[in-house]
Amino acid sequence: MASSSSFFTILLIFTSFNKDANGCYTSIISFGDSLADTGNLKQIYATLKRDSPHFFFPPYGETFFHNVTGRCSNDRLIIDFIAETLGVLRISPYQKIKTSNMMELGQGINFAVIGATALDSSFHEARGVYNPFTNASLSIQLKWFKELLPSICDIKSDCKNLLHNSLILMGEIGGNDYNHPIIAGKPFDELKSYVPLVIDTIESAIHNLIDLGAQTLVVPGNLPIGCSAAYLAIYYGSDKVQFDNATGCLIHLNEFSEYHNRLLQMALNRIRELHPNVNVIYADYYNAAMQFYRSPQEYGFTNGALSACCGGGGPYNYNELVQCADPSSTTCDHPETYANWDGLHLTEAAYHIIYKSLFQGTYTTPQFSTLCPASNVQTEDSLSSNCKSLLHNSLILMGEIGGNDYNHPIIAGKPFDELISYIPLVIDTIESAIHDLIDLGAQTLVVPGNLPIGCSAAYLAIYYDSDKAQIDNATGCLIQLNDFAEYHNGLLQMALNRIRELHPNVNVVYADYYNAAMQFYRSPQEYGFTNGALSTCCGGGGPYNYNELVQCGDPSSTTCDQPKTYANWDGLHLTEAAYHIIYKSLFQGTYTTPQFNTLCPASNVQTEDSSSSSSV
Incomplete structure (x- = not known):
C-alpha cells in the first residue's frame, strides 16, 4: 500500500503540470526496452547490489548528460527528444520513484527496462533462452503501472483523465524476443513462429491501456536489425547469408523486421476499428532509420552507419567478448559521425534523426502533426x-x-x-x-x-x-x-x-x-x-x-x-x-x-x- 507521503509527492508531479505548455499532453508514460530505458535497470541493479553490466560505465552518457544515466547510448534517446518537444521535463524511471517514494520534478514516468521482452520470461526459459538482465517483460511493466495508479490518481475518473491526457509510448518492445534467441543460436524458422505471439502480447497491452483510459498511443515497429553491427559481426564471412549491396545490411534479418512490422500494423488496424476515437499511431522506426543506412554521408555519418563507435575491435568494431566500456574497448572521438554506438544500440545523433522523421516528418501513421498541431509543439522544424x-x-x-x-x-x-x-x-x-x-x-x-x-x-x-x-x-x-x-x-x-x-x-x-x-x-x-x-x-x-x-x-x-x-x-x-x-x-x-x-x-x-x- 502506498504511503500518504508518496501519494502527495507523485500526485503533485502529474497535477502541477500546466497543459498549456504544449497544448496536447499533460504527461508521457513509456513502456519498452533499452531503446527507451532512462534508468530503470540501473536502479534495479543498485537495489539488488548486483554487478553492473557494461552499459552502466563510461563512455555511456558522455555527450549530453556527461554522466552514466542507464541509457544505452552515448546520450539522449528518442523518448528524451519527444519529452523536450512537448515541453515535458525528462521522464522519471519508475524504479527510482519506487525506491525513493519521490518523483523528480517533471511530468511523466518510464517503465521501460533494458533487455525487456514482450513475452514473459517463462516463455523463453521453456525454450532454453535466458534473459541476462531482467524478467521485466511487458506484462510486468503493465503490472507496475497498475500498482502505481492509486498513488497518482485516487479515484477512477481521475485515472481516466490522466491517461486520456497522456502520450503513451508503447516501446519499442519485442526486439529482444528475437535478439536473445538469435544470440542463443535458435533456428530462424523457430524465431518466425514467435512473431504472432509477440504481436498478440503488444495488442493485448494496448487494449489494457485503452480500457484504463488511454487516448493516444505511439507504437513503434522494429528497427532494421540486419544493419546492427552486432549481427553483421556475428555473420561476418558466412556464406549462408546475403548482404544488401546498397546498405551492407543483412537481407534476411531486415526482412524479418519487416515481417514483424507488417503484423504489428495489422494489429493496430484491428485496434483502430474497435476504438475509432482512440489515436493509435504506428511509428515507423524501420524506414526512418533506413534513410541513414542508405545514405549515411547525407545524414552526417562520415564514419558510416554500420561500424560501432564504441567497441572491442574486429569486424564492425564489435566483439562480443570485449563490449563497449570494457577496459580493452575503444571509443571514437566523434560519436555524432557514427550511427551505431555499441553494436546493438544507436548513437544520440541517429536517435535524433529517427525522432525528427517521426514527430516532425512523415514516418508515423497517422502523422503525429495531425493529432498535436505544430502550433502546439515547439520543435526545430516547426520554426517557419x-x-x-x-x-x-x-x-x-x-x-x-x-x-x-x-x-x-x-x-x-x-x-x-x-x-x-x-x-x-x-x-x-x-x-x-x-x-x-x-x-x-x-x-x-x-x-x-x-x-x-x-x-x-x-x-x-x-x-x-x-x-x-x-x-x-x-x-x-x-x-x-x-x-x-x-x-x-x-x-x-x-x-x-x-x-x-x-x-x-x-x-x-x-x-x-x-x-x-x-x-x-x-x-x-x-x-x-x-x-x-x-x-x-x-x-x-x-x-x-x-x-x-x-x-x-x-x-x-x-x-x-x-x-x-x-x-x-x-x-x-x-x-x-x-x-x-x-x-x-x-x-x-x-x-x-x-x-x-x-x-x-x-x-x-x-x-x-x-x-x-x-x-x-
Whole structure:
C-alpha cells in the first residue's frame, strides 16, 4: 500500500503540470526496452547490489548528460527528444520513484527496462533462452503501472483523465524476443513462429491501456536489425547469408523486421476499428532509420552507419567478448559521425534523426502533426522559414560562457586539479549548444574564449602574499590562473575546429578575449590606463582595492573619479574602456579566427571611425 507521503509527492508531479505548455499532453508514460530505458535497470541493479553490466560505465552518457544515466547510448534517446518537444521535463524511471517514494520534478514516468521482452520470461526459459538482465517483460511493466495508479490518481475518473491526457509510448518492445534467441543460436524458422505471439502480447497491452483510459498511443515497429553491427559481426564471412549491396545490411534479418512490422500494423488496424476515437499511431522506426543506412554521408555519418563507435575491435568494431566500456574497448572521438554506438544500440545523433522523421516528418501513421498541431509543439522544424532566415542572418554571440564554472569553485576553495577536470565538460556543453543552434539555422557564431583570470583584481587580492602563487613580472598577473584560462581556450579552439569540419559552410568565429585583453595588461599606460590595469576603480580598499566583504556598491566602498583610466571596474569585471579595447581588437582588428572583417567587410560595418568621417 502506498504511503500518504508518496501519494502527495507523485500526485503533485502529474497535477502541477500546466497543459498549456504544449497544448496536447499533460504527461508521457513509456513502456519498452533499452531503446527507451532512462534508468530503470540501473536502479534495479543498485537495489539488488548486483554487478553492473557494461552499459552502466563510461563512455555511456558522455555527450549530453556527461554522466552514466542507464541509457544505452552515448546520450539522449528518442523518448528524451519527444519529452523536450512537448515541453515535458525528462521522464522519471519508475524504479527510482519506487525506491525513493519521490518523483523528480517533471511530468511523466518510464517503465521501460533494458533487455525487456514482450513475452514473459517463462516463455523463453521453456525454450532454453535466458534473459541476462531482467524478467521485466511487458506484462510486468503493465503490472507496475497498475500498482502505481492509486498513488497518482485516487479515484477512477481521475485515472481516466490522466491517461486520456497522456502520450503513451508503447516501446519499442519485442526486439529482444528475437535478439536473445538469435544470440542463443535458435533456428530462424523457430524465431518466425514467435512473431504472432509477440504481436498478440503488444495488442493485448494496448487494449489494457485503452480500457484504463488511454487516448493516444505511439507504437513503434522494429528497427532494421540486419544493419546492427552486432549481427553483421556475428555473420561476418558466412556464406549462408546475403548482404544488401546498397546498405551492407543483412537481407534476411531486415526482412524479418519487416515481417514483424507488417503484423504489428495489422494489429493496430484491428485496434483502430474497435476504438475509432482512440489515436493509435504506428511509428515507423524501420524506414526512418533506413534513410541513414542508405545514405549515411547525407545524414552526417562520415564514419558510416554500420561500424560501432564504441567497441572491442574486429569486424564492425564489435566483439562480443570485449563490449563497449570494457577496459580493452575503444571509443571514437566523434560519436555524432557514427550511427551505431555499441553494436546493438544507436548513437544520440541517429536517435535524433529517427525522432525528427517521426514527430516532425512523415514516418508515423497517422502523422503525429495531425493529432498535436505544430502550433502546439515547439520543435526545430516547426520554426517557419522566416525563423530559419532570421537565424541565418543573425550574429550569434556564444558567451563568454564557462568562466563561472571555474570562478564559483575557485572562490569555494576547490582544489586546482579538480577544476582542471571540469574543462572538458564545459567545452562539450558549449560544443553541443553550438550544434543545436546550427541545426536551428545559425550561420555565423562568435564564440569567445576566457579572459586572463589571473589578472583579475579579485584573485590577485585572494592570493595576495601567498607563497604558493607565482606572479608574472611583466604584468603582475597570476601565472597559474592565466595558464588555466589558456588551457580552456586551447580545448575550446579544438572543439570549434571539429565543428568547422562538420559544418564547413557555417562561420564559426573564435573570439580571442584572452590575448585582446593581455594587450593592456602588458602595457596599461599605452592604452590610457594611467591608474594601471590591475587595481579596481570601485571597491572596498585593501590590496588592488578589492575587499570581498565590502563590494562595489556597498556604502563603505569608494569609486574612482575617472573610470576610463582603470581597466578593472569592481574586481571581477572590467570598465567600459577595457571592454571597448577588446571589442575593437576583435571586430576591427586581428583577434578573431577567422578575422571578422573577412566575413562582414568593413564597408558594411558602421564603426565610430567610419561614422565620424562621414559626419565631418
